[in-house]
Amino acid sequence: xxxxxxxxSNVSKSFGxxxxxxxxxxxxxxxxxxxxxxxSGCGKTTLLxxxxxxxxxxxxIISIDGTDVSGLPPDKRRCNTVFQSxxxxxxxxxYENVAFPLRIKKTPNRLIKELVMKYLSxxxxxxxxxxxxxxxxxxxxxxxxxxxxxxxxxxxxxLDEPLSALDAKLRQHMLMELDSIHDKVGxxxxxxxxxQQEALSVSDxxxxxxxxxxxxxxxxxxxxxxxxxxxxARFIGEANVFQGMVxxxxxxxxxxxxxxxxEMLVDDETPVDVGDRVIxxxxxxxxxxxxxxxxxxELNVVHGIVEEPVYSGFQTKYVVRTDxxxxxxxxxxxxxxxxxxxxxxxxxxxxxxxxxxxxxxxEKNAS
Amino acid sequence: xxxxxxxxxAAPQALWLTVFFAAPLLIIIAYSxxxxxxxxxxxxxxxxxxYIDMANPTLLLVTLRTLWMSFVATLITILIALPCGYSIARxxxxxxxxxxxxxxxxxxxxxxxxxWIAILGNExxxxxxxxxxxFRPEGVQFLYNQxxxxxxxxxxxxxxxxxxxFSTIDKFDFTLLEAARxxxxxxxxxxxxxxxxxxxxxIVTSILFTFIPIFGAYAVPLLIGGKDSYMLGNxxxxxLTKTRNWPLxxxxxxTVTLLTAISVFLFALRKPKEHHIExxxxxxxxxxxxxxxxxxxxxxxxxxx
Numbered sequence: 104x105x106x107x108x109x110x111x112s113n114v115s116k117s118f119g120x121x122x123x124x125x126x127x128x129x130x131x132x133x134x135x136x137x138x139x140x141x142x143s144g145c146g147k148t149t150l151l152x153x154x155x156x157x158x159x160x161x162x163x164i165i166s167i168d169g170t171d172v173s174g175l176p177p178d179k180r181r182c183n184t185v186f187q188s189x190x191x192x193x194x195x196x197x198y199e200n201v202a203f204p205l206r207i208k209k210t211p212n213r214l215i216k217e218l219v220m221k222y223l224s225x226x227x228x229x230x231x232x233x234x235x236x237x238x239x240x241x242x243x244x245x246x247x248x249x250x251x252x253x254x255x256x257x258x259x260x261x262l263d264e265p266l267s268a269l270d271a272k273l274r275q276h277m278l279m280e281l282d283s284i285h286d287k288v289g290x291x292x293x294x295x296x297x298x299q300q301e302a303l304s305v306s307d308x309x310x311x312x313x314x315x316x317x318x319x320x321x322x323x324x325x326x327x328x329x330x331x332x333x334x335x336a337r338f339i340g341e342a343n344v345f346q347g348m349v350x351x352x353x354x355x356x357x358x359x360x361x362x363x364x365x366e367m368l369v370d371d372e373t374p375v376d377v378g379d380r381v382i383x384x385x386x387x388x389x390x391x392x393x394x395x396x397x398x399x400x401e402l403n404v405v406h407g408i409v410e411e412p413v414y415s416g417f418q419t420k421y422v423v424r425t426d427x428x429x430x431x432x433x434x435x436x437x438x439x440x441x442x443x444x445x446x447x448x449x450x451x452x453x454x455x456x457x458x459x460x461x462x463x464x465x466e467k468n469a470s
Numbered sequence: 471x472x473x474x475x476x477x478x479x480a481a482p483q484a485l486w487l488t489v490f491f492a493a494p495l496l497i498i499i500a501y502s503x504x505x506x507x508x509x510x511x512x513x514x515x516x517x518x519x520x521y522i523d524m525a526n527p528t529l530l531l532v533t534l535r536t537l538w539m540s541f542v543a544t545l546i547t548i549l550i551a552l553p554c555g556y557s558i559a560r561x562x563x564x565x566x567x568x569x570x571x572x573x574x575x576x577x578x579x580x581x582x583x584x585x586w587i588a589i590l591g592n593e594x595x596x597x598x599x600x601x602x603x604x605f606r607p608e609g610v611q612f613l614y615n616q617x618x619x620x621x622x623x624x625x626x627x628x629x630x631x632x633x634x635x636f637s638t639i640d641k642f643d644f645t646l647l648e649a650a651r652x653x654x655x656x657x658x659x660x661x662x663x664x665x666x667x668x669x670x671x672x673i674v675t676s677i678l679f680t681f682i683p684i685f686g687a688y689a690v691p692l693l694i695g696g697k698d699s700y701m702l703g704n705x706x707x708x709x710l711t712k713t714r715n716w717p718l719x720x721x722x723x724x725t726v727t728l729l730t731a732i733s734v735f736l737f738a739l740r741k742p743k744e745h746h747i748e749x750x751x752x753x754x755x756x757x758x759x760x761x762x763x764x765x766x767x768x769x770x771x772x773x774x775x
Contacts, residue, residue: 157648177651190649194667204653207663255654 106134106291107168107181107258109154114163116149123149124160125315131293136285138294138302141312142338147295150312151261154293156180167259182259183252187267189244191236197223197247198232204255222250225284242273249284259291266301278305299339303327311335327386333465336384343387343431344465349379356401356459359383363429367403368459375467382466388434389461392421392447393454401459407431409451421447423455431455495727502720510714520717524725529705536702539616540685543623547631547680548673550624555635555672559642568636571629579626583693586622587613614696622694623684630683631676638672674737682730702726 109131116124123146131137139147152158154165156177164171172180183204191200198219199206205215223229226246236244245265252260262281266274282305285292296302302309303323310320311334319331330336333344347361357375361367361383369383391397396404407425421433433455447453505515558567574582589595590612597609612618642665650660666673688703695701702722709719 155652157651176657177648178654178656182652184649184652186645186649188643188645190643190645192646192649192664192668194670203650203655203663207654207659251653 105256105258105289108133109259109291109293110164110166110169111150111154112164112166114150114153114160114165116146116153116158116160122315124153126163127312127315127317128163129310129317129320131291134289134291135307136282136292136294136305138296138306138309139312140296140299140302140309140339142297144314145312146315147297147312148263151184151263151293151295154259155182155184155261181257182261183255183257184261184263185245185248185252185265187264189236189248189268191244191247191251193236195235196232197228197234197236197239200236200247201251201254203251208255218254219250222254225253225287226250226280241269242277245269245277246280249281253284253288257290259293260288262292262294264295264297266296267298274301281305303339311338313338329463330384330465333382333384336463336465341387341432341434342384343390344382344384345429346380346382349375349377349381352377357464361429363427364405364425365427367462368401369462369464370401370459371462371464373464373467375464380468381464383462383464385457385462387420387432388418388436390431390433390455390457392423392433392435393456394447394451396454397456399456399458402456403459403462404454404456405431406452406454409447409449409453412447412449419447421453423453425455498720498723501716502724504717506715506717510716512716517717520715520721523715523718524721529722532700532702532705535698535700536685539620539623539699539701540681540687543620543627543684544677544681546620547624547628548635548676551628551631551635551676552673554628554632555639558632558636559639560644564640568633571632571636574629580689580693582626583622583689586618586625586694590618613694614699616695616699619687619691619695619699619701622690623687626690627680627684630679634675634679635669635672638669638675642668678734678737682734685730686726 109129111127111129111131114124114127115122125146127146127150129150139150141147149158153160154167156172156175156179159174164173166172167181192203195203201219201222202215205218210218219232220229223232226249228243228246228250231239231243236247239247245268248265265281266277269277278301281292281294285305294302294306303326306323308320308322309326311318311326313334319326319335321329326335327339330339330342336342336344345361345364345367347359347364347367350358350360350366352358352375355370355372357369357371359367359369359381367383369381371383375381396406398404405425405427407423409421410424410430411420411422413420416437418434418436421435423431423433425431501512502520503516503518504512505517505519507513554571558564558571561567577585587594591597592609592611592613594612596612597606600606600610646664646668647660650664651657655663686703687701688707691699691701691704692707706719706722706726709715709722
């Protein structure tokens with residue numbers, strides 16, 4: 104493998120009184136597409152800059168392939184960065200931008216030409232070699248930045264919100280292209296983003312960050328299906344969150360008294376005791392909405408009134424107020440023709456049903 | 471129908487420029503082709519005598535010296551102004567620092583010249599301090615030489631160089647420096663290969679703003695300089711007031727103006743250095759001329775270290 108392991112151990116960093124990173128530890132594996140996901144100000148960019156060598160951590164160690172890189176300047180690290188603003192050199196042509204790292208290394212001219220053309224073709228920009236950055240579109244600039252960052256054959260590529268300046272369609276396209284470039288070059292990608300969709304669709308693993316802490320590290324499925332905290336549940340996709348107290352427990356099946364909901368069956372392996380206060384979540388697409396009352400084993404059924412139906416083609420989003428007063432969000436996919444017909448409308452009385460197994464305990468506080 | 475008032479709006483400025491700029495210039499041109507009057511002034515008699523008089527070794531020496539001193543003073547000014555402009559652009563209180571750059575303009579030019587005499591003169595602060603500390607009780611002759619003139623010229627024109635450099639550097643995207651470091655450039659390489667080409671415009675403006683006035687300097691060499699720092703401006707003044715050869719003074723003035731105009735023109739028009747991609751793309755050219763071009767690139771990279 105050409106990639107490197109990146110290990111972050113107990114790294115802290117403050118700017119004045121603001122602590123951007125609080126004792127962060129991460130193990131990023133060789134060749135992985137690893138995302139740092141979080142809202143702005145959560146410390147993800149600071150962590151990326153610390154790995155690149157632009158920020159020196161106040162404490163803690165960052166090592167690449169087991170070697171401590173503390174105090175090593177950016178030009179001595181085998182990492183290259185794709186900047187959010189692209190940072191292309193405006194006075195140089197596309198060709199010379201990509202050739203820049205090689206010119207610094209005094210690579211022979213013949214080899215420079217070969218490599219530049221190889222990397223320009225990787226990002227499909229061979230025909231734009233002579234243009235100046237100002238003549239390129241946003242997506243093209245992005246590609247130049249990627250080619251330039253890869254030409255030094257780094258073992259880690261750091262991407263700082265590389266797609267945030269592109270429009271939605273192009274972003275999807277570039278994302279898939281990044282994924283295929285990752286497959287081709289096989290090095291470690293560390294990808295900073297605040298967009299959970301981006302992170303979910305391309306990452307091997309994701310670290311969700313908030314206020315300088317890493318809240319959860321896991322595969323996209325783990326992060327989505329088993330969020331470790333309420334924050335993670337709410338930040339990734341949409342989530343219905345209930346607070347309540349455990350009334351009884353039998354195996355993994357709990358009966359819980361949920362606020363503004365009533366009794367709720369929760370099937371989750373998290374060990375809880377009777378009397379514990381817990382927070383549980385369920386994803387909106389896991390709730391069924393029907394006109395008739397359904398029945399089934401370990402099924403939570405609740406009656407309510409539709410407050411807001413929002414039609415968006417492939418699905419309809421409903422917000423339902425239950426009799427006990429909680430507001431629950433439901434996504435109903437239009438998987439076949441009959442589900443596309445709006446049979447449930449505003450102010451309709453409906454039944455919501457969801458399996459005990461689809462509820463996840465995200466936080467517990469012993470009473 | 472819409473009426474075009476453009477001409478009317480431009481008239482005051484046109485009048486101003488004609489009366490205060492074009493007319494005097496034309497008068498100087500005219501004087502340089504007239505015969506010298508007996509007691510100053512001119513006689514209405516066409517003559518090329520002034521231009522013939524200009525071809526004398528003393529004047530050539532003064533011209534070369536003026537060029538040399540202007541070059542050295544401009545170079546030093548730019549070398550000081552670059553880090554100054556950079557630090558102001560990166561500073562958190564730009565306003566205060568810019569203010570400090572402009573403060574000297576509140577004092578008259580000549581007063582500031584005399585201030586330097588008070589600092590560097592035989593009874594000046596520096597010499598008094600040296601005496602007080604027991605060094606050189608006879609004093610050091612700081613003034614009345616080329617070094618002193620260059621020093622004071624640098625001091626006088628430094629703000630003119632700092633301001634355009636500051637405004638260009640302020641607009642410079644500093645992520646580019648990080649990108650350069652990230653791509654393997656040392657700190658120095660990132661400044662020279664990325665920052666300098668991108669602030670070239672500001673450097674050119676600064677050079678023009680300092681070189682032109684320094685080339686025509688008169689008061690500073692007169693007050694601070696000695697025999698070895700007599701500049702073209704002083705020659706012109708002497709021809710006007712002492713020797714009373716107005717046509718010669720006009721001819722020298724015209725030559726200085728023309729030289730400056732031509733050099734500014736060439737400076738502003740020169741083509742920015744392009745990297746020849748076409749050559750790189752052409753396999754034949756790169757196989758034959760590859761070594762030479764590579765040498766050139768290597769050479770410029772070496773210059774950096």
